[in-house]
Amino acid sequence: MSAVLVVNSGSSSIKYQLVEMSDESVLASGLIERIGESSGHSRHTTPSGEWEKDVPVPDHDAGFRVMIDAFEAHGPSFDEHPLGAVGHRVVHGGKRFFEATVVDHLVEINIEDLSDLAPLHNPANLSGIRAARKTFPDVPQVAVFDTAFHQTLPPAAYTYAIDKSLADANRVRRYGFHGTSYKYVSGATAEYLGRPVDELKLIVLHLGNGASACAIDGGRSVETSMGMTPLEGLVMGTRSGDIDPAVLFHLHRKTDASFSELDGLLNKRSGLLGLAGRSDMRDVIAGADSGEAEAQLAFDVYTHRIRGYVGEYLAQLGSVDAIVFTAGVGENSAPVRAAALAGLAGLGIEVDPARNEERSRQARTISPEGARVAVLVVPTDEELEIARQSLAAVSA
């Protein structure tokens, strides 16, 4: 059996994991941050230790080199764990990619061509693919798309109500993201509940730095909150989520802000950061607990928005077996979970306060015994899902 190196290249970071596929054990994981800034930072973790250092990382090529150096210095060695594939997270696969795909020249051109739909993400994902190919020329590179799981969205869910021919000509529609996480979590939820995934109606809330919601009917995504880009939907760390598009016209006229400034405003300086000056939910909650009105409002806007989506998805699905919290905030923040589902007892949706406070890395139930709707916390593992899909793609 072989190992898979999973690479998640963001605009300013590379996260990686080396997974031994025979038992799905993690042999190493790490993070290179602040790529392109004056000083970068790297962390490499294996079962025998953790190493951190500050290093200059001018670009993704250099970042990749830092990762390879860490493997050479601290192990494990790729000679002992030969790579069967390098699996890359690619955020935007547009309409073209339904599943994980081995990257050849044509696939690479397609990913590049989709960059105008995901200018923050796809170029970084491509740099990762190119750097990995230079380092491992004989190992297949596999692209695993955030959008692929949402190819099942019905037209009524993915169509924006604007001029149809203009939208079609410019690929303007909803695509959805975090699909790799939704695929993993829906499978893990079915396993935890001991029921086949095709019998389940789920609402999954992926609340990380980026946050989105997904209605999953029988293992198929039928509605999701992110749209053409990962900006639509829930309130996030630095992204606004849903907003009246006329706000942009108004701000453009009133302040002369350019489109790229407005893009930066909604993607990088909004959400929790815009409302409370901090993008990390832990800091927002600490602020709210110490009586800061802005932090309390940020928390309230964040959880109010989630509650609205839960109601909408319940209506779209007709009924729901489980509501599932996942990702950094969803897995760790009891106050967010409690507030997001507060007041829904009439719909059979309740959170048990003691169960909600329990800490564990395992899937668990936080609704009271006998509740009509199961409320669960199910940790996501996008890296493992990418590794599994990458191996399947090269074995196909």
Ligand SMILES: Nc1ncnc2c1ncn2[C@@H]1O[C@H](COP(=O)(O)OP(=O)(O)O)[C@@H](O)[C@H]1O
């Ligand atoms: N105990 C906690 N309470 C609230 N939020 C938390 C907690 N632990 C982590 N988080 C949040 O999780 C976020 C990161 O989630 P994660 O899914 O790792 O994000 P990403 O993969 O998008 O970088 C952080 O921004 C932080 O706000």
Ligand SMILES: CC(=O)OP(=O)(O)O
């Ligand atoms: C698509 C997206 O929003 O990704 P992330 O949560 O990693 O920012």
Ligand SMILES: [Mg+2]
């Ligand atoms: Mg994430």
